[in-house]
Amino acid sequence: MMFRISLASTVIAALWLSGCSVPDFDTDAAKAKLEGTPVALSSEQVLLNDGQVDCGARTELWDAPNGNVARLEQKGRDLHFTDDVRLNDPEIHAPYIQVSGTFPVQVQNVDRLRDDDKGHKLVDVRLGIVIPQECFTAQPLPIMGIRKGKFTPDAPVVFRFQGSGKEWSLDRLMH
Numbered sequence: 001m002m003f004r005i006s007l008a009s010t011v012i013a014a015l016w017l018s019g020c021s022v023p024d025f026d027t028d029a030a031k032a033k034l035e036g037t038p039v040a041l042s043s044e045q046v047l048l049n050d051g052q053v054d055c056g057a058r059t060e061l062w063d064a065p066n067g068n069v070a071r072l073e074q075k076g077r078d079l080h081f082t083d084d085v086r087l088n089d090p091e092i093h094a095p096y097i098q099v100s101g102t103f104p105v106q107v108q109n110v111d112r113l114r115d116d117d118k119g120h121k122l123v124d125v126r127l128g129i130v131i132p133q134e135c136f137t138a139q140p141l142p143i144m145g146i147r148k149g150k151f152t153p154d155a156p157v158v159f160r161f162q163g164s165g166k167e168w169s170l171d172r173l174m175h
Contacts, residue, residue, distance in 0.1 A: 055135035
């Protein structure tokens with residue numbers, strides 16, 4: 001009799017817990033998808049700190065800063081930087097540079113996940129690209145999001161995922 005009660009309790013508990021399964025696509029799944037496969041970026045802006053700007057000049061990724069610009073060199077282009085380093089921008093308040101290419105990313109935070117009206121998932125995320133070069137090994141370079149049509153360090157990046165159930169894939173970066 002005791003065995004039947006125990007077995008019945010186990011079956012009931014298993015059925016109850018199956019209703020509490022992990023959601024099909026949540027912030028953890030979005031983070032895993034983004035970090036699991038390199039992300040293709042085209043003309044995105046990433047932030048640099050002063051140490052990275054100085055290191056980039058020492059390692060000939062770009063020239064030493066001259067006014068508001070540090071001119072990009074071929075070694076920098078080889079790392080998929082695509083424009084000069086910009087400095088002293090009154091709206092950005094930090095050095096930044098443009099990148100294009102496919103990069104591993106590291107997610108700092110998933111701010112928001114929501115459905116759009118076409119069955120996609122939109123994910124607002126703060127993340128950085130990983131560049132395997134001595135100037136950037138300490139931390140990923142944060143990607144700037146867009147607010148009111150302009151790149152800004154304060155805005156998250158919005159990615160769109162497509163799929164259903166447990167099968168979701170990165171569709172594209174939204175702007």
